Every structure is written in structure tokens, then in C-alpha cells.
Amino acid sequence: MSRKYELVYVVSPDATDNQVADLHTQVExxxxxxxxxxxxxxxxxxxxxxxxxxxxxxxxxxLEVINGGGELMKEIDxxxxxxxxxxxxxxxxxxxxxxxxxRTRARRTEISRRRRTARGLTPDRQPGxxxxxxxxxxxxxxxxxxxxxxx
Amino acid sequence: xxxxKSFGGGGGRGKSSTTQDKGKDGQRRPMFRRRKVCKxxxxxxxxxxxxxxxxxxPFVPExxxxxxxxxxxxxxxxxxxxxxxxxxxxxxxxxxxxxx
Numbered sequence: 001m002s003r004k005y006e007l008v009y010v011v012s013p014d015a016t017d018n019q020v021a022d023l024h025t026q027v028e029x030x031x032x033x034x035x036x037x038x039x040x041x042x043x044x045x046x047x048x049x050x051x052x053x054x055x056x057x058x059x060x061x062x063l064e065v066i067n068g069g070g071e072l073m074k075e076i077d078x079x080x081x082x083x084x085x086x087x088x089x090x091x092x093x094x095x096x097x098x099x100x101x102x103r104t105r106a107r108r109t110e111i112s113r114r115r116r117t118a119r120g121l122t123p124d125r126q127p128g129x130x131x132x133x134x135x136x137x138x139x140x141x142x143x144x145x146x147x148x149x150x151x
Numbered sequence: 152x153x154x155x156k157s158f159g160g161g162g163g164r165g166k167s168s169t170t171q172d173k174g175k176d177g178q179r180r181p182m183f184r185r186r187k188v189c190k191x192x193x194x195x196x197x198x199x200x201x202x203x204x205x206x207x208x209p210f211v212p213e214x215x216x217x218x219x220x221x222x223x224x225x226x227x228x229x230x231x232x233x234x235x236x237x238x239x240x241x242x243x244x245x246x247x248x249x250x251x
Contacts (some may be wrong), residue, residue, distance in 0.1 A: 008202075008243055059244070063202070090242050092201070100195045108195065146246035 004039070004098070005066045005073055009080055010059035013046065019085060020060055025057035027064060028077055036068025053087050065094075187224025191233075198242040199232040201239035207246060211237060 004134035007027075011020050031038050051091065053059070066072070073091055080089045113123040167230045190197065199206065210218045210225075210233055217237055241244040 010243060047245075050241070050247040051244055053244060088243055089187070090239060092239065097198075104197050 002067045006055035006092045007064045010087050013058040034072040036072045040065040189226040192228040199236045201236040
């Protein structure tokens with residue numbers, strides 16, 4: 001049974017591009033060895049950290065989407081923990097969450113289609129059709145918060 | 152706080168428009184307050200992802216705390232998802248824990 005995980009790791013800013021690539025191949029090797037698949041990989045490049053980690057203020061972020069089992073993730077986790085070059089990493093299981101999102105989305109479009117056909121319209125919304133509320137309705141009071149309580 | 156809050160119970164969902172304030176300085180407060188709506192419900196954002204910092208940042212005010220529901224108007228379900236997303240983003244130093 002395969003699960004889907006997302007792995008993000010932050011590589012120290014001292015690392016060269018080669019070292020980052022090297023790390024990626026290492027991760028890939030573990031995935032291969034333990035029978036997983038690398039679905040997608042994405043290098044976000046160098047970003048400023050929101051807070052200092054150790055003495056670092058920046059880091060290179062790499063995202064990998066992996067299909068595989070828990071044992072595989074455990075191994076990757078262990079390896080990243082001992083790698084000094086990686087200053088932070090996070091694994092998140094995403095398949096269940098994704099399933100829920102897809103189902104709600106499907107249900108929503110289905111309901112909207114049903115309602116639209118009941119009203120004698122085409123099932124899908126045509127471009128330029130329908131105005132949602134007053135134009136400025138949802139814009140202004142979302143983020144000008146705090147006003148009420150702390151004045 | 153001196154009991155000036157005009158919001159009712161129920162998790163402080165933000166009463167709809169006409170909240171008449173009975174406090175001593177009621178005059179200064181506006182009579183009408185628009186009903187707050189959950190941003191994620193109204194925009195139909197199903198997936199609150201820790202990688203989407205642009206989406207999360209409005210809910211992390213200056214002190215880097217999570218913006219409470221009574222102020223943002225987010226519904227319970229989405230606030231919960233928002234919270235996990237923010238906590239994950241914090242681990243990766245995408246969002247600060249605090250500011251000095």
C-alpha cells in the first residue's frame with residue numbers, strides 16, 4: 001500500500017549548488033532502494049528564513065513529493081537528521097487530505113450543476129456571467145482586524 | 152478589558168449588523184457592523200496548505216500569533232486547518248514564531 005508524502009528540507013546557505021544536487025540524489029537513492037517513487041521535485045531556491053536557525057539567516061528549500069511506505073519515510077527522516085547540511089526538514093502525509101479536498105470539490109461542482117440545470121441554465125458557468133455580491137463586499141473587513149477589541 | 156465587548160457568545164462569531172452598544176462610551180462606536188464571513192468558505196478555498204504563505208500571512212499579524220476567529224471571522228473547520236498550516240510553516244521558518 002502506497003502513501004503519498006511531501007518532504008521539504010532546508011539546506012544550509014553555505015552549501016553549493018552541487019551539494020544540494022548531491023543531497024537530492026542521495027534522497028532519490030534511498031527512495032529507489034526502499035521501493036518508492038519520486039513523484040515530483042521542486043527547488044524553491046534560496047529564501048530568507050523567518051527566524052534564525054543556528055547562525056543561519058537564509059536557506060535553500062527543496063520540496064519532494066514521494067510515493068512510498070512509512071518505513072521509507074522513517075529512513076529518509078533518519079538520514080536527514082544526521083546530515084549537517086540540512087538545517088530543517090518536514091514530512092507531511094498528503095494523500096488522505098488530498099482525497100478529502102477532491103471529494104469536497106467534486107461535491108460542490110456537482111451541486112452547483114444540479115442547481116443550475118434546475119434553474120434552466122447551462123450546467124457550467126459561462127464567462128462573464130453573474131456578479132458575486134457587491135464588488136467591494138468581501139474585500140474590506142477581512143484583515144482590518146483588531147479594531148474592535150483593542151481600542 | 153472593561154466589558155465593552157458587544158459580541159455575544161457562541162465563540163464570538165461576530166453578530167450581524169445591528170449591535171447596539173450599551174456601554175458608557177457607546178456613542179463613539181459605529182452602529183452597524185458587517186457580518187464577518189469565513190474567507191475560505193466564501194472564496195471556496197478547500198486546501199489550506201502550509202506552503203502557500205501568501206494565503207497564510209494575513210492571518211499572522213505583527214506579533215506573529217495566529218489571528219483569533221472572533222476577529223477574522225473564519226469558521227471553525229477552516230480555523231483548525233489554518234492553525235495546522237501555520238504551525239507547519241513555522242517549523243520550516245516560512246513564518247515566524249514571534250517577533251522581537
